[in-house]
Amino acid sequence: GExxxxxxxxxxVQEGDSAVIKCTYSDSASNYFPWYKQExxxxxxxxxxxxxxxxxxxxxxxxxxxNKTAKHFSLHITETxxxxxxxxxxxASPPGTGFQKLVFGTGTxxxxxP
Amino acid sequence: xxxxTQTPKHLITATGQRVTxxxxxxxxxxxxxxxxxxxxxxxxxxxxxxxxxxxxxxxxLERFSAQQFPDLHSELNLSSLELGDSALYFCASSPVTGxxxxxxxxxxxxxxx
Numbered sequence: 048g049e050x051x052x053x054x055x056x057x058x059x060v061q062e063g064d065s066a067v068i069k070c071t072y073s074d075s076a077s078n079y080f081p082w083y084k085q086e087x088x089x090x091x092x093x094x095x096x097x098x099x100x101x102x103x104x105x106x107x108x109x110x111x112x113x114n115k116t117a118k119h120f121s122l123h124i125t126e127t128x129x130x131x132x133x134x135x136x137x138x139a140s141p142p143g144t145g146f147q148k149l150v151f152g153t154g155t156x157x158x159x160x161p
Numbered sequence: 162x163x164x165x166t167q168t169p170k171h172l173i174t175a176t177g178q179r180v181t182x183x184x185x186x187x188x189x190x191x192x193x194x195x196x197x198x199x200x201x202x203x204x205x206x207x208x209x210x211x212x213x214x215x216x217x218x219x220x221x222l223e224r225f226s227a228q229q230f231p232d233l234h235s236e237l238n239l240s241s242l243e244l245g246d247s248a249l250y251f252c253a254s255s256p257v258t259g260x261x262x263x264x265x266x267x268x269x270x271x272x273x274x
Contacts, residue, residue, distance in 0.1 A: 079261045090163065090251060090265040091204070098261070136204060140261065147261055148194065148217055151204040 049074040049141040053152030060127050061160055068155045070137035071119040079140035079147065080113060080120045085154075086133045094135075095122070127159045164188065165254050165266035173272045179240040182269045186233055186254030192216075193235040194255075194263060195227055199248035210235055211257075242273045 050073040060066050072080075078099040083091035097104045097111045097120065104111050108127075113120040124131055134156050138149040164187035174180055186193050195207040197220075206219035210229035221227075224242075229235040239246060249270050253263040 081262070083265075090267050092163070093262060093264065096261065138204075147255070147263075148206045148209060148219060149196075149204075149263060150206065153203050 049077055049139055049150040051137060051139050051150050051152040053137050053155055055155060056153065057156045057158070059158045059160065062127060062129060064127055066124045066127050066131070066157055066159075068122045068135055068137070068157070069119060070121070070139075070152050071117075072139040072150075073118070074139070074141045075115070075118060077139040077141045077150075080111070081138050081140075081149065082109075082111060082122050083136045083138065083151075084133045085136065091136060124157075127157075129159050129161050132157055132159045163264040163266065165190075165252060165264055167250075167252055167266040167269050169269060170267065171270045171272070173274065174242060175274055176242055176244060178242050178273075179238065180242065180271065182237040182239070182250050182252075182271075184235045184237070184252035184254075184266055186235070186252075187264060190254035190256050190264075191233065192255045192257065193229055193233070194253045195221075195235070195237050196251045196253065196265075197248050198251060198268075199245075202248075204251075207237070239271070244273050247271055247273045 081096035085091045110123045134154045137152040166185045191212045207221040209217040227237045249268045251268045253265045
């Protein structure tokens with residue numbers, strides 16, 4: 048089955064710097080790759096996603112890139128702010144008939160210092 | 162607020178007991194997914210229902226079961242509880258099966274003592 052690896056496990060940056068989190072997946076048939084942000088004790092929140100027919104997607108300060116050949120995708124956050132501090136999870140969705148389960152990476156704890 | 166509701170927020174129970182977690186999807190969403198989040202296992206997919214029917218199973222133990230009712234709310238039943246079942250249990254919903262975006266509820270924190 049699908050396996051998703053995520054790096055780094057922790058990332059500390061200064062406010063205003065950029066942050067990059069990388070994930071690799073194993074199932075070349077996976078076709079959907081969302082990123083979730085989870086603050087302590089709260090629900091995962093969908094922040095951006097990309098489908099396999101797109102190479103890059105941007106939404107204000109966040110962007111996601113996908114390299115299908117290498118089977119990896121990355122989250123880029125520019126001009127980081129303290130409120131960006133949270134755990135970020137990538138996920139991949141292997142295709143299935145009538146369902147779309149998510150296989151999550153192990154998470155990256157991002158700390159943005161003022 | 163995602164529009165997905167879960168009750169209770171917290172649940173403390175003893176080993177061997179049985180509990181029921183409840184989830185109401187966003188208005189109009191037909192598909193409900195259950196996930197377990199523990200410190201050592203991360204976020205793990207358990208099971209999915211679409212319009213009352215089971216559609217996919219993940220790493221769900223035989224002691225766990227779920228169902229989705231005609232009003233589309235879903236319940237996750239956990240029985241013969243063990244200490245290792247302590248975790249956050251999330252449900253997520255999406256509009257139709259095969260639609261990609263999933264929106265998570267606030268979760269139920271289960272503590273087994």
